[in-house]
Structures are given as C-alpha cells and as structure tokens.
Amino acid sequence: MEKLTFGEEVMIGALAREVKDGDWAACGTLSPMPAAALWLAKETHAPGAQVFVAGSSDWPFENLWQGFFDLAQAGRLNVFYLSGAQIDIEEDGTVNIFAAKKEAIERYSLQQFQTRKNEEYRALAHEIDTCKQEIVKLEDRQLDCMEEAEKVQREAVQAAQAAATLKRDVEDQLGKLEVRDRNLSQQLAELESDRDKLADAVEMSALARYERLMKHRGENVIVGVDHGVCGGCHMKLPTQIVVTCRGESELVACPNCGRVLYYTRDMDLAVAE
Numbered sequence: 001m002e003k004l005t006f007g008e009e010v011m012i013g014a015l016a017r018e019v020k021d022g023d024w025a026a027c028g029t030l031s032p033m034p035a036a037a038l039w040l041a042k043e044t045h046a047p048g049a050q051v052f053v054a055g056s057s058d059w060p061f062e063n064l065w066q067g068f069f070d071l072a073q074a075g076r077l078n079v080f081y082l083s084g085a086q087i088d089i090e091e092d093g094t095v096n097i098f099a100a101k102k103e104a105i106e107r108y109s110l111q112q113f114q115t116r117k118n119e120e121y122r123a124l125a126h127e128i129d130t131c132k133q134e135i136v137k138l139e140d141r142q143l144d145c146m147e148e149a150e151k152v153q154r155e156a157v158q159a160a161q162a163a164a165t166l167k168r169d170v171e172d173q174l175g176k177l178e179v180r181d182r183n184l185s186q187q188l189a190e191l192e193s194d195r196d197k198l199a200d201a202v203e204m205s206a207l208a209r210y211e212r213l214m215k216h217r218g219e220n221v222i223v224g225v226d227h228g229v230c231g232g233c234h235m236k237l238p239t240q241i242v243v244t245c246r247g248e249s250e251l252v253a254c255p256n257c258g259r260v261l262y263y264t265r266d267m268d269l270a271v272a273e
Ligand SMILES: [Zn+2]
Pocket: 230, 231, 232, 233, 234, 235, 254, 255, 256, 257, 258, 259
C-alpha cells in the first residue's frame, strides 16, 4: 500500500472527527480517504458507530445501493461523505471557486436546452444570471486581492531597503565609534604617562592641595573666572580675588568652594548683572 502523506493523514483525522459514537455514517465506492476516516473513527472514539463503505466486504446490503438508499431516505444516516470540493488557493493568495460557478452555468444551460416549459426556462435563465454576477464579483475580488498583494509586496521591498540602509548607517557609526574609542584610549594612555612627569614639576604644597581637592570633589577642581564668578560654584568672587587671579603670580582659591581659580584673556572679568 502506498504511504499516506502528512496532509492526507490530517485530512483523514479531520473527517474522522465528524463521526460521533452511535452515528450512522457512510461514503461511496471511490472515496478511500473518507472510508479510512470512517474505520478510524470506529476504531478510536466512536466504537458504537455504524459505518457503511460502499463496495467494501462488510457492506450489509444485498445489492449495492437499494438498501442503502432506503436507509438514507428513512433519515437514519447522520454522516455521508459526498465528494470533495476543489478550492484552489492561487499564488497571489486568492481562493478560486470559479470552477463550481462555471459548472453550475453549464448544468443550468443544459437543463434550459432540455426544458419545454417557459416558466422553467426563465427560472434557469435567472439562475444563470445569478451565477454570472457571482463570477464577476469573484473576479473583482480577485483583482482587488492581486492589487493588494502587489502593494504589500512593494511595501515589503521598500521596508527591506530602508532596513538595509539603516543597518549600513548603524554599522558605519559603530565603525567610527570604534576608531574614536581606540584614539581616545591611546590619548588617555599618553596623558597618563605624561601626568607623572608633569606632577614632578609642580611645587609640593600646590600638588598636595590639588590632590586634596581631587579627593574631595572628584573632578573639576581647577576652574575659570567668568563674569566675575567662580566657574565651579558660580558664586560671585570678591574683587581682590579676581585681581590677584589676573596677576597670575600666586595660586588663588575660591573663598566659597576652595577650587583653584585661573584667568585667561578671553574671560570676562566684569560681574554679570
Ligand atoms: Zn567657588
């Protein structure tokens, strides 16, 4: 026996679940999957089901259909698998069921050709028109779906391009930051090695004062004088302090915060109002 595909197994499982315990269920001669589903249901969750598979060895009726149709007419059947309906899912995602409508038109046209009754002829013409209108609707819907699919596809392409550009930018920036990180690390190493040499040249008491300030404040201990205020605590400085600072002959500290003050020519000595 040919091995079943996964899809076929899923289908048989789904069909089997339609049969409840105690149901009377049947299928035709050329329906291997519904037949398998009926026997599966009986073997598993519906042991009390009566299953009839036309053409099988356990078919209980004397001729193929007579007894069975009597049973169906008596309303004893709960489940009967007729035939499959082909539903095509197109590449663009639309579901195509035109075939069913077109078949119906052919069937009605044939009946129309065979009938001699005007009333029946008109009724069939109406059915044909309805089918045609439904086909037009389906075709419109299909076109809409195709347009929508194209739009979504274009959007996806644009989004992918934007993502690629953004990724390039980010990689570019990361590259630049890495270079900057390397340069800064190098500069820091140079400054650290220079610091000891420079510290040796500073007067002992001044260095000790600087070290104390650094320990206390953590950073920003040598500040400029701008607009007559201390660049650290921003308090107004006494005029004498500013003048001494400008003389550049001794180390001057802010009387408020103790930071060492310095002055350069581009700083404004005038006190801000
Ligand atoms: Zn200060």
